[in-house]
Amino acid sequence: MKAKDDQAEGQEHPASAHPDARVGRANRPPAESAAPGFGWRVYGLGVMAVALLGLAWGTFDQGQPVPKDFPHRTGLAYAAATCMLVAAAALEWRRTTAWGAAALTAYYALVVVVLMNGRVMLAHYAEFLAYEGLAFQLANAAGGLIVFAATAKNDAARAAGLTRLGQRAFGVCLLIFGAAHFVYLNQTAPLVPRWLPLSQEFWAYATGIGFIAAGVALLTRVRARLAAILVTVMIAAFTPLIHVPMLVADPASHWLWSENAANLAVTGVAWVVADSLARRKR
Numbered sequence: 001m002k003a004k005d006d007q008a009e010g011q012e013h014p015a016s017a018h019p020d021a022r023v024g025r026a027n028r029p030p031a032e033s034a035a036p037g038f039g040w041r042v043y044g045l046g047v048m049a050v051a052l053l054g055l056a057w058g059t060f061d062q063g064q065p066v067p068k069d070f071p072h073r074t075g076l077a078y079a080a081a082t083c084m085l086v087a088a089a090a091l092e093w094r095r096t097t098a099w100g101a102a103a104l105t106a107y108y109a110l111v112v113v114v115l116m117n118g119r120v121m122l123a124h125y126a127e128f129l130a131y132e133g134l135a136f137q138l139a140n141a142a143g144g145l146i147v148f149a150a151t152a153k154n155d156a157a158r159a160a161g162l163t164r165l166g167q168r169a170f171g172v173c174l175l176i177f178g179a180a181h182f183v184y185l186n187q188t189a190p191l192v193p194r195w196l197p198l199s200q201e202f203w204a205y206a207t208g209i210g211f212i213a214a215g216v217a218l219l220t221r222v223r224a225r226l227a228a229i230l231v232t233v234m235i236a237a238f239t240p241l242i243h244v245p246m247l248v249a250d251p252a253s254h255w256l257w258s259e260n261a262a263n264l265a266v267t268g269v270a271w272v273v274a275d276s277l278a279r280r281k282r
Helices: 002-008 019-027 039-057 073-092 094-123 128-151 156-183 185-191 200-220 224-249 254-281
Strands: none
Touching: 039 073, 039 094, 039 128, 039 254, 073 094, 094 128, 128 156, 128 254, 156 185, 156 200, 156 254, 185 200, 200 224, 224 254
8 A cells, every 4th residue: 555655646666675575576486478579480380390291101301310220110200290299289379388399499409419310410420411401400409499498487597598509509500501502502503493583503602601691690699680580581482482383393292391391490490589689689
């Protein structure tokens, strides 16, 4: 009642005048917050698409290499796809977003990056393709980590640290994506639609430079927000310009279906990074 009366009289109450209340707020666990922006929705839909394809075909996603003769491979593929689908669906529901993000982060980081792609990288360390494959899966882990940091009951310092780790991891992935355009120029250039102005090689080089520039921006935090927005638009543009037309031309290709799903997920990750930088800037 006193606070109400004082407020009516136009008096202010600085926090120092109420030490007990201030201590109570400091000891209170942080509330679970909603993920900002819309990128986490796209990321979740992309992972769900990857999972649904795995369930439809009874095999692992092409970015999750498991030896053909691995014991109970088909059963494990169904189990992995089911776990991904459940976790991605949980991420889409606000009440369970943090749990879904944590599950996807753990799966992609520990199972896919370390166990699956780590084995491939060690066996083919001299081949750049092994690093590119690992980078795509690391990007998915980074996206999950940033969403978890934004939605779980973390204190501000821990949330900022996890977010920055995810941003840096994605920055490294962008450097690898860009380098791949130069290493595999002969395979990248033919993917560019011929009707675009200038040459196919030009756009292969330009997008490669764009990836590298965005990666440097994220790692140095120089124009990072702008770089994240632009790279999100660029990755998203790959779907209507490249992946969908190729799928229409060859709808029976499992690889093209997987490419579309994977590109949707990485678009979501880039969007998540852009959203996280907007939150930090405020």
